[in-house]
Amino acid sequence: IKLTYANFPPAPTFPCVQMERWKTEVEKRTNGKVAVQTFPGGSLLDAKEMMDGVVNGQADIGCLCMAYQPGRFMVTNAAALPLGIPSAKVGSQALWDLYSKYQPKEFADVKVLTMFTTAPANIMSKKPVRTLADIKGMDLRASGEAAQILKAWGANQVGMPMSSTPEALQKGVVQGLFSSVEVMKDFKFAELCKYITMTETNIYPFAVVMNQKKWDALPDEVKAVFEELAVEQCLWTGEYMDAHVQESVDWSKAEQKVEVIELSAEEKAKWNALLAPNVDEWVKQAKAAGLPAEEIIDDLKASIATFSQK
Ligand code: DTR
Numbered sequence: 001i002k003l004t005y006a007n008f009p010p011a012p013t014f015p016c017v018q019m020e021r022w023k024t025e026v027e028k029r030t031n032g033k034v035a036v037q038t039f040p041g042g043s044l045l046d047a048k049e050m051m052d053g054v055v056n057g058q059a060d061i062g063c064l065c066m067a068y069q070p071g072r073f074m075v076t077n078a079a080a081l082p083l084g085i086p087s088a089k090v091g092s093q094a095l096w097d098l099y100s101k102y103q104p105k106e107f108a109d110v111k112v113l114t115m116f117t118t119a120p121a122n123i124m125s126k127k128p129v130r131t132l133a134d135i136k137g138m139d140l141r142a143s144g145e146a147a148q149i150l151k152a153w154g155a156n157q158v159g160m161p162m163s164s165t166p167e168a169l170q171k172g173v174v175q176g177l178f179s180s181v182e183v184m185k186d187f188k189f190a191e192l193c194k195y196i197t198m199t200e201t202n203i204y205p206f207a208v209v210m211n212q213k214k215w216d217a218l219p220d221e222v223k224a225v226f227e228e229l230a231v232e233q234c235l236w237t238g239e240y241m242d243a244h245v246q247e248s249v250d251w252s253k254a255e256q257k258v259e260v261i262e263l264s265a266e267e268k269a270k271w272n273a274l275l276a277p278n279v280d281e282w283v284k285q286a287k288a289a290g291l292p293a294e295e296i297i298d299d300l301k302a303s304i305a306t307f308s309q310k
Contacts, residue, residue, distance in 0.1 A: 001034045001222065003214065006044035006059035009163050013186045014244060015063050015206060016040040018116065018237040022208075022229065029225045036061075047161035051209065055109045060214045066205045067144025068161050074289055075104040078296050079117060079205045080145035081282055082275045085304055088180070088245075089238035091117035091203040094303035096234045099207075101299065107207075111215035114230045116237035117203040118180035119245045121146050124193040125176030130261055132270060141165050142178040145278070149201055150178055152274045162187075169193070179204065182241065185248035190256035196249070197261045199271060208233075 005023065007016050016038070023036040039045075045053035050064035051072070066073035067080060076099055085091040095115045099107075121142070129135050136154040143159050150157040158174050162183065168174045169192050176193050177183075180203070184190040215223070252258035263271065279297065286293035 001218070003034060003036050003060040004039060004044060005036050005061040005063075006039045006050065006053065007063045008042045008045070008047035008050060008065075008161065009040070010187075011040040013162075014118075014182060014237070014241055015065075017240065018233065019063060019208075021236060021240075022114075022233055025229060025233075026225060029229075030222055033219075034222055034225075042163060047163055051110075054209050054211050057211050057213070059211075061113065061208065061210045063206060063208050065143070065161070066207060067146060070144040072106055073104070073205075073207075074286055075099075075102050075106075075291060075296060076115070076205050076207065077144060078282060078286070078300060080202050081279050081297075081300075082145075082149060082202045082272075083279070083297075083300055083304060085117070085120060085203050086200070086308055087238070088117055088119040088203065088241035089235065090304060090307040091119075091205075092234045092238035093307045094300060095205050096231060097303045098296070098300060102296065107209065110209040110212055112230075113208040113210050113226055114233040114237075115205065115207045116234050116241070117205050119182070119203065119241050120180065120200040121149075121178050121202055121204070122181050122199050123176060123178050123195075123197040124181060124184060124189055125195050125197070126193055127175060128195045128259065128261060129176075129197040130263075131267060132274075138176065139174045140176050140178055141168060141174040144204070145202060145282075146178050146204065148278055148281070149275060152278060153271060165189075180241065180245060181252075182244045182248045184252045184256075184258065185244075190248075190252040190258050194257065195259050195261060196252070198263065199268075201275070 044059050050062040054062040079095045123129050138155050140155045141158050142150050147157040147159050283293040
């Protein structure tokens with residue numbers, strides 16, 4: 001059985017590292033019955049084509065960042081709200097539980113193989129950001145809820161997928177970005193962005209989806225391997241991401257002389273206060289879409305608390 005697996009960013013980045021790990025495990029656990037051909041760097045499907053490309057069979061499997069289509073993935077994007085997710089490991093588990101409970105209809109046409117999140121987002125910039133006055137009007141790149149957060153802080157948010165960000169930074173279209181900081185090393189952003197402001201605000205949720213017909217046609221023993229890997233892969237990726245963020249920060253400081261800026265408790269309180277309306281806005285939109293919005297937020301908060309204690 002040959003399966004194609006599409007991914008949008010370059011091979012060394014975390015969505016592709018987890019893809020290669022999944023491929024290796026699948027090929028091993030099916031004793032070579034399944035061969036997975038991976039396509040990093042948007043070589044088969046691009047960031048925004050991912051979901052439709054898998055639905056219509058251009059790729060059998062695809063990895064997507066749900067922030068790039070916020071309206072389409074309303075339920076799972078609730079995990080991207082500023083709710084205090086402390087790590088990728090906690091975020092990944094909370095996201096998987098959210099998906100499993102609500103089974104959002106936007107995934108009705110695919111088989112969801114796993115989900116995971118990034119570590120919390122921080123500001124990476126060419127100029128230092130120490131106060132809200134510093135971020136005001138600064139052109140910073142983010143997507144989805146993270147873009148709404150930048151807006152609330154007064155930045156000029158510029159939306160684009162991560163895969164378009166290296167060029168935008170290079171050309172000066174943006175002065176920095178707001179994302180998990182493993183990209184400082186993986187995309188070498190530390191060569192241009194000499195400052196990280198630690199805000200630890202929110203995560204970006206990801207999904208790995210499979211074409212429904214291809215899934216339906218798999219033998220039961222292969223389906224069982226994929227199913228057993230769902231939660232395992234979610235945890236593996238969370239742990240990989242958390243460790244890799246630390247590595248990236250250490251490398252940025254030692255090799256690239258990047259300054260890591262910690263906000264004082266007083267300053268941080270001001271930043272957080274500006275984000276209070278973000279959850280309310282999501283609740284309003286989710287209710288308008290007929291979703292049990294408050295229940296979703298309560299469930300997320302409970303999962304975050306539970307997984308944070310483990
Ligand atoms: N933070 C999201 C997703 C993201 C974080 N790291 C990577 C690496 C490669 C691709 C996407 C991402 C974003 O900023 O787009």
